[in-house]
Amino acid sequence: MPKGKEVKLDQDPSVAPGGGLCQRLVLLLGAALLLAFVYQITLPFMTWHDFSDQKEECDLFYGKWVKDTSGPFYTNSSCKFISTPQDCLTNGRPNTDYLYWRWKPYGCELSPLDARKFLNYMRNKSLVFIGDSILRNQMESLLCLLSEVEEAVLVYHDKSFQSKTWHLPSYNITLGLIWAPFLIKSTEAISKVDLQLYLDALDDTWTSQYKKYDYILLSGGQWFLKETIFWENNTIVGCHYCQGKNLKELGMDYSYRKALQLVFQFMSTSDHKPVVVLRTWTPSHFEHGEWYNGGICHRTMPFKEGQYNADPVDAIMRDLELEEFQEGLKNGLRLRLLDEYHLSMLRPDGHPGPFRTFHPDLSKKPQEDCLHWCLPGPIDTWNDLLMELLVEEEALRAAF
Numbered sequence: 001m002p003k004g005k006e007v008k009l010d011q012d013p014s015v016a017p018g019g020g021l022c023q024r025l026v027l028l029l030g031a032a033l034l035l036a037f038v039y040q041i042t043l044p045f046m047t048w049h050d051f052s053d054q055k056e057e058c059d060l061f062y063g064k065w066v067k068d069t070s071g072p073f074y075t076n077s078s079c080k081f082i083s084t085p086q087d088c089l090t091n092g093r094p095n096t097d098y099l100y101w102r103w104k105p106y107g108c109e110l111s112p113l114d115a116r117k118f119l120n121y122m123r124n125k126s127l128v129f130i131g132d133s134i135l136r137n138q139m140e141s142l143l144c145l146l147s148e149v150e151e152a153v154l155v156y157h158d159k160s161f162q163s164k165t166w167h168l169p170s171y172n173i174t175l176g177l178i179w180a181p182f183l184i185k186s187t188e189a190i191s192k193v194d195l196q197l198y199l200d201a202l203d204d205t206w207t208s209q210y211k212k213y214d215y216i217l218l219s220g221g222q223w224f225l226k227e228t229i230f231w232e233n234n235t236i237v238g239c240h241y242c243q244g245k246n247l248k249e250l251g252m253d254y255s256y257r258k259a260l261q262l263v264f265q266f267m268s269t270s271d272h273k274p275v276v277v278l279r280t281w282t283p284s285h286f287e288h289g290e291w292y293n294g295g296i297c298h299r300t301m302p303f304k305e306g307q308y309n310a311d312p313v314d315a316i317m318r319d320l321e322l323e324e325f326q327e328g329l330k331n332g333l334r335l336r337l338l339d340e341y342h343l344s345m346l347r348p349d350g351h352p353g354p355f356r357t358f359h360p361d362l363s364k365k366p367q368e369d370c371l372h373w374c375l376p377g378p379i380d381t382w383n384d385l386l387m388e389l390l391v392e393e394e395a396l397r398a399a400f
């Protein structure tokens, strides 16, 4: 299987480094100011949620990770869908403590995804994941979880193996994965540098397939942090992270907000009304640097509540998602939120780190991946949540 290209993309955790030293300094200063500002505005927000164990009200997205000796439902040997860079076991990750945790929401339990139940529920239906390599990461987790009962058959892939379709024959279920890292139109397919983003046009890779699906899971991600030039109405209106180009810096939140608005606008005007799940921003856990300058993630335990500090950039992106999600709800969409932000934030131990390659030579300080997730790993919980949301959605519909 020509996996080369796919792997290469996975190895690019997505943020383009800037230009010269001078630009970096300006950026650093900017980042410091931003950091100070964001801490000011997010501190009250962080304490706003009552994290106490006593709270009995069930919220699937708030809770803690508890030790669980039962371990994952699949392994590197039982599942064939795991991409090499996330196959931490095969790649030789020595510490496997990260496999023995279970998400425990306050006030209730989250059931692990029951493959048979999921397949029965989805019989004759179709589900598509639209987004970037983190969505692919989650799709591979889902394929692994389902493969205990039935192995999906690949029935379509595009030239670069980025978009794929699987079929589960005994259940007549279609699972799609559509590569659309910005959700909106961009020049990403042509070149990863000098990216042009069209803030008033959607990426037709997914809009052309939209009507085929009953369920949609979508998300934006770290691609919005890249150097990008923004177009609106056939005119360059500004950019993000493009010092030296004499363009107005509008921020990575500007393009992401526009993208979500456009997506929900498209969906609300379409006569096709699938159930749409917005998956929240996924936090990265680079420490002592960023992905391109030696950042690492060597932790072997989840964080406890209050032990971490939200990355200011992650916090900004997540907040705007929540705002746009609320706006989307007003448009009468069948919209649900898969809010993995908080529970993922608590899992700095769940990333491949240096084990994104086979038995890396640690003495050479290989570039680490602290953004994608090991399979099996904490990302399996996202699919437990997805199952929960879909079942709830069905119950809601039945009630009317």
Ligand SMILES: *[C@@H]1O[C@H](CO)[C@@H](O)[C@H](O)[C@H]1NC(C)=O
Residues within 6 Å of the ligand: 076, 077, 089, 090, 092
């Ligand atoms: C799974 O990982 C273990 C090491 O944790 C390794 O011994 C085994 O060969 C791997 N299985 C496959 C199919 O690669």
Ligand SMILES: *[C@@H]1O[C@H](CO)[C@@H](O)[C@H](O)[C@H]1NC(C)=O
Residues within 6 Å of the ligand: 123, 124
């Ligand atoms: C699935 O489709 C087949 C053929 O159209 C039909 O016989 C069956 O009842 C359907 N099952 C469900 C659960 O909709």
Ligand SMILES: *[C@@H]1O[C@H](CO)[C@@H](O)[C@H](O)[C@H]1NC(C)=O
Residues within 6 Å of the ligand: 124, 125, 126, 172
């Ligand atoms: C499979 O499901 C599709 C809907 O997704 C339906 O149109 C088709 O009739 C089903 N085929 C069979 C053989 O059940």
Ligand SMILES: *[C@@H]1O[C@H](CO)[C@@H](O)[C@H](O)[C@H]1NC(C)=O
Residues within 6 Å of the ligand: 233
């Ligand atoms: C787009 O540009 C055209 C002319 O270039 C102008 O007439 C129109 O008002 C613009 N539309 C928006 C939404 O800015």
